[in-house]
Amino acid sequence: MLGPVQENPFPDSHTLGEGPEPHPLLRPVLPLLGRWHGRGRGEYPTLEQDFEYAQEVTFSHDGRPFLRYEARAWLIDGTGAAVRPAGREAGWWRITPEASLEVVLTHPTGIVEVLVGQVSGEEIELETKEVARTPLAKEVTGTRRRYGIHEDELVFVQEMAAVGQPMQHHLAARLRRF
Numbered sequence: 001m002l003g004p005v006q007e008n009p010f011p012d013s014h015t016l017g018e019g020p021e022p023h024p025l026l027r028p029v030l031p032l033l034g035r036w037h038g039r040g041r042g043e044y045p046t047l048e049q050d051f052e053y054a055q056e057v058t059f060s061h062d063g064r065p066f067l068r069y070e071a072r073a074w075l076i077d078g079t080g081a082a083v084r085p086a087g088r089e090a091g092w093w094r095i096t097p098e099a100s101l102e103v104v105l106t107h108p109t110g111i112v113e114v115l116v117g118q119v120s121g122e123e124i125e126l127e128t129k130e131v132a133r134t135p136l137a138k139e140v141t142g143t144r145r146r147y148g149i150h151e152d153e154l155v156f157v158q159e160m161a162a163v164g165q166p167m168q169h170h171l172a173a174r175l176r177r178f
């Protein structure tokens with residue numbers, strides 16, 4: 001028999017001082033916690049045009065030594081008006097006692113990335129160790145990301161090797177908390 005089910009007693013929190021105490025190992029990545037939004041630009045040599053986008057990003061935790069991560073982007077025109085939904089991704093950022101990061105990211109485009117990297121001060125670098133693709137996914141063979149937190153601004157840059165092109169710039173964005 002199905003017994004009574006209480007609301008999940010272990011909620012995620014993206015705000016320090018609310019919800020569970022962050023795990024001590026999370027200390028190097030605590031500045032990421034929160035909800036961020038902002039704008040970015042993208043390009044790739046196979047694309048006819050560069051593009052601009054807006055994005056919302058959330059990093060939260062449940063008291064264990066990993067972050068829950070989700071990002072949603074949408075293309076915008078020159079006036080900032082929304083054009084259409086674009087990249088979204090979700091995943092888990094595990095942190096080791098040496099402040100190494102082990103990240104799993106999934107994309108609705110049929111791509112799963114396993115990334116490893118380091119936190120050094122306010123800079124975070126991640127690089128794919130493996131990329132898995134569903135049969136219909138575009139050919140992405142590797143990506144690199146850098147995050148930096150500068151004066152409460154989250155700066156993000158992504159490179160990728162994809163569709164026969166070597167590793168090079170795809171995205172750059174600046175986000176603020178909201």
Ligand code: HEM
Nearest residue numbers: 042046047051053073086087111138139140143160162163
């Ligand atoms: C903020 C997130 C992102 C945005 C706004 C974005 C935007 C775009 C846009 C506008 C295009 C052109 C095709 C189209 O109109 O859909 C594109 C192509 C592409 N993107 Fe992204 N992208 C994002 C993240 C990513 C990520 C995380 C990856 C890889 C894991 C990726 C891989 C690709 C690939 C492989 C192409 C196709 C290139 C080609 O076929 O010529 N993108 N992206």
